[in-house]
Amino acid sequence: MESIKDKVAIIGMGCTKFGERWDAGLDDLAIEAAYEAFEDAGIDPADIQAGWFGTVTAPTTGIGATHAINPLKLRIPMTRVENWCITGHEALRNACFGVASGMYDIVLALGVEKLKDTGFPGLGTGRGMGPVLEARRTSPGSFALIATRYFYTYDLSPEEGKRVIGKIAVKNHYNGSMCPKAHFRNKITLEQVLNAPIIAWPLGLFDCCGNSDGAAAAVLVPAKIAKDFRKDPVYIKGLGQSFDPLLPHTRPGFDWLTWDALVDSSHQAYEQAGIKNPREELDIAEVHDCFTITELIIYENFGFCPRGKAKEDIDAGFFELTGGLPVNADGGLKCFGHPVGASGLRMTYEVYKQMQGKAQSPERQLKDVRFGLSHTFGGPPQVSAVAILGRELG
Amino acid sequence: MSGIISYGAYIPLWRLSRDVIAAGWGRASLGGERSVANNDEDTVTMAVEAVLDCLNNVDRGIVDGLYFASTTAPFREKQCAALVAAAADLRTDIITMDFSNSLRAGTAALRAALDAVNSGSAENVVVVAADSRLAYPRSDYEQNFGDGAAALLVSRNHTPVATVEASYSVSNDMYDVWRLDKDIFVQSWEDRFIIEHGYLENMSKAISGLMKRQDLKAESVNKAIFYAPNVRAQQTLARQVGLDVKTQLQDLLMGSLGVCGSAHALIMLVAALEEAKGGETFLLASYGDGSDAFLIKVTEAVGKIKGKQRGVKGFLNSKRSLPSYERYLSYRGLVEPQPGEPFRLFPSSSASWRERNWAIRFHGSRCKNCGLITFPIQRVCYGCRSKDNYEEVRLSDKRGTVYTFSLDTLAGRSDDPMVPHIVIESELGKTRIYSIMTDCDPSEIKIGMSVEMTFRRMYEGAGMYNYFWKCRPVR
Structure with missing residues (x-):
């Protein structure tokens, strides 16, 4: 098995303003993200040779890549991809493979999601397990199962546990407050988090990400020609993807703490990228904070900190902008919401811009970002995708 | 000898104080409380519970028939018995049948099960009756009715806890209480008429007919298990047929449960069996478009299965109070709850x-x-x-x-x-x-x-x- 390392480069990216985009439909969001990416890459839309389009809820499935092809007026091979919450990363991953295979030289990875045309605030119930098992399952209801078990295992009272994960919400909102494209740009206090209404106990309002519309896009080329397009391309160093083998809800012996998909996908990507110690070697990580507890278990499953020890790093500010490993420097899903097909590319956009020293709002710009990680996580059963990016070849 | 070899019951967890119902309408309370099925319960689910209670410690493989009785089945066309049998994980090479339309459906199913085992067409048949009838809001029936189920396992070859010695039936066509095919709520005619010429006349005809034919003296009855729409009618009937209200009449369970339609006579029978001693004589009578009366003898085996079922007593003691009349209206579908998040996966047959x-x-x-x-x-x-x-x-x-x-x-x-x-x-x-x-x-x-x-x-x-x-x- 070959590594993807240094075979593909990103030469342009785009990202819409995320939020309740009552003004924009799926097509408008696609245009907004794709045209920013074309401009950033310095190419004409007609230069694109192939595309991968990620969306999940687009007006019924089974209509392929219509919502990418039609608005952009492209005449190219375009494939729709859909894989739970990692859909944006799947567009990126498959576009990388298209380039790495040698089949195409300039491709588009596009992720778009229009969630705010459904008339309800959540993702809805009844996805994934079949009608009877799913009858009342929601995403917050399922992710909250992790928090209950985590608190129990590490002997945290619900109050203590909520303070620990609540600090993640405070951090991400602080970061998002400086990000013009974020949906939510309000700073919050721990007291606000703890006093917010319960969504799915033990998770409260601020433990949950919002529901937003958004899109993001990337233009990819073979690494060896990337500098023909721009002086500061960003290179793909590793791509991991893995599923848990069975629904966590019914999986024998599952402890709700060790997630195979997280462990395997991150290890695949670390190995390809040559990363031995992610805590030390990564300069930024954009991870799937759909809920605060999710970000916490990602720390522990990605090797950012030892198991059961996330609390110490959270208390010490290790994952803040000024800490050892800034996580979700743009505010994460907490502030961008989770337009499912777009999220993986939106996170990658943040890593890309940070590497180029072009983070939106200079006060958020991290110093000397050489290696960065973007990650999405969904299910059930859980599926996780990791992309590691680097500033230099080699 | 054929007879009942096991019994079970089910009463929903939720109870509603009649004072709460009365307060909702600013009228008098009849006192006590009634059972209310949860918003995820119906007569099929209650029947499953009663069957599982009845079959606790029974090898389910012996069951070769299941008869379901109700006036409030969730289906007009589609058998409930087959669904109850599947949920109870019974064999599929069994006889299943639904009995409906009459408050006597429960005892009709019992009689049919006895006939089946006596004739040899089946060995062990579960009879289950469940009801959850809706009364007009503010009516007396709203306070009187309860939701519940009972199950009996009728057998030819196993040692019975009670044998059914004889029965007597009376048929009677009358609009006393009824629902048209389009009705949600139970309709009724004037109480004085339907008690006198419906309930009392038919029940006493069946009971007296049975006693006379079997040469049964009133004093040899240990428990008279008489279905009734209310306590007063039950006591009047007992006096008419020469029984002592205080010592011989099985509690109607009005104070703690309410009248559970076609299941009620069987619920009362289960309650009586829970307290029975070997050798006792029961007189069971149900009402609805006539009357069914049964002469039942309790055997010494009754002591052996005590405590193996939750039964009426167990389920009555396990309860929570519904906090409001509004909650009852919603649980029973009389006001429409706002649904939760929309459900994306639709069922497929x-x-x-x-x-x-x-x-x-x-x-x-x-x-x-x-x-x-x-x-x-x-x-x-x-x-x-x-x-x-x-x-x-x-x-x-x-x-x-x-x-x-x-x-x-x-x-x-x-x-x-x-x-x-x-x-x-x-x-x-x-x-x-x-x-x-x-x-x-x-x-x-x-x-x-x-x-x-x-x-x-x-x-x-x-x-x-x-x-x-x-x-x-x-x-």
């Missing part, structure tokens, strides 16, 4: 049919190679990847403990806004089950708490009611 063994029978798979049990049934083993090498195991009668849980406020109906999501670790092979908890106070849920499974109606979609198993705190 063919998919449900394929999934029946885990979704209705609640089977998991046990790998014949490594022994791992998984729910739902897995064709490829999670433990060892053996393919199609498993046997099915029943999980519905196993208890479990809460492994982890959450309390979701997004997906619930407005009358039950908090949905407890539970990951259960079953006592059978530590099998993990994902389930919603019902009949509980969400604030009392803890990791490690003991739960049991309960068959419930999940939701309506694609023109179908969909059933599945939930869990509840052990009752």
Whole structure:
């Protein structure tokens, strides 16, 4: 098995303003993200040779890549991809493979999601397990199962546990407050988090990400020609993807703490990228904070900190902008919401811009970002995708 | 000798004080409380509960018939008995039948089951009756009615706890209480007429006819188990047929339960059997479009099965109070709750049919190679990847403990806004089950708490009611 390392480069990216985009439909969001990416890459839309389009809820499935092809007026091979919450990363991953295979030289990875045309605030119930098992399952209801078990295992009272994960919400909102494209740009206090209404106990309002519309896009080329397009391309160093083998809800012996998909996908990507110690070697990580507890278990499953020890790093500010490993420097899903097909590319956009020293709002710009990680996580059963990016070849 | 070899009952957890109903309308309370089925219960789910109670400690493989009786079946066209039998995980080469339309449906099913075992067309038949009748809001019936179910296992070859010695029936056509095919609520004619010429006349005709034919003296009756629409009518009847109200009359359960339609006579019989001693004589009589009367002898075997069922007593003692009349209206579908988040997966008849063994029978798979049990049934083993090498195991009668849980406020109906999501670790092979908890106070849920499974109606979609198993705190 070959590594993807240094075979593909990103030469342009785009990202819409995320939020309740009552003004924009799926097509408008696609245009907004794709045209920013074309401009950033310095190419004409007609230069694109192939595309991968990620969306999940687009007006019924089974209509392929219509919502990418039609608005952009492209005449190219375009494939729709859909894989739970990692859909944006799947567009990126498959576009990388298209380039790495040698089949195409300039491709588009596009992720778009229009969630705010459904008339309800959540993702809805009844996805994934079949009608009877799913009858009342929601995403917050399922992710909250992790928090209950985590608190129990590490002997945290619900109050203590909520303070620990609540600090993640405070951090991400602080970061998002400086990000013009974020949906939510309000700073919050721990007291606000703890006093917010319960969504799915033990998770409260601020433990949950919002529901937003958004899109993001990337233009990819073979690494060896990337500098023909721009002086500061960003290179793909590793791509991991893995599923848990069975629904966590019914999986024998599952402890709700060790997630195979997280462990395997991150290890695949670390190995390809040559990363031995992610805590030390990564300069930024954009991870799937759909809920605060999710970000916490990602720390522990990605090797950012030892198991059961996330609390110490959270208390010490290790994952803040000024800490050892800034996580979700743009505010994460907490502030961008989770337009499912777009999220993986939106996170990658943040890593890309940070590497180029072009983070939106200079006060958020991290110093000397050489290696960065973007990650999405969904299910059930859980599926996780990791992309590691680097500033230099080699 | 043929007879009843086991019995069981089911009474919903929820009770509504009649004072609460009365306060809702600013009228007088009849006192006491009534049972109210939860918003995920109907006569099928209550029947399943009663059957499982009845078959506790009975080999389900011996059952070769199930008769379901109700005036409030969830289906007009589609048998309930077949669904109840499947949820109870009975064999499929059995006789199933529904009895309906009359408050006598419960005793009609009992008589048919006795005839079946006596004639030899079946060996062991479960009779189950369940009802959840709706009364006009503000009416006396609204306070009087209750929801519940009872089940009897009738057998030819096993030692009976009670034998049915004789019966006597009277048929009577009359509009006394009725529902047209389009009615939601029970209609009735003036009480004085229907008690005198309906209830008293027909019940006493059947009871006296039976006593006379069997040469049964009133003083040899240990318990007179008389269905009645209210306590006064029951006592008047007892006096008319020469019985002593204080010592011989089985409690109508009006104060603690309410009258449960076609199930009520059988519920009272179960309650009587729970307290019975060998050698006692029971007179059972039900009413509805005439009357059925039975002469029942309790055998010494009655002592042997005591405590093996929860029965009427067990379920009556396990209860929670509905806090408001509005909640009752919503639980019974009389006001429309605002639905939770929209449901994206619609049921499919063919998919449900394929999934029946885990979704209705609640089977998991046990790998014949490594022994791992998984729910739902897995064709490829999670433990060892053996393919199609498993046997099915029943999980519905196993208890479990809460492994982890959450309390979701997004997906619930407005009358039950908090949905407890539970990951259960079953006592059978530590099998993990994902389930919603019902009949509980969400604030009392803890990791490690003991739960049991309960068959419930999940939701309506694609023109179908969909059933599945939930869990509840052990009752």
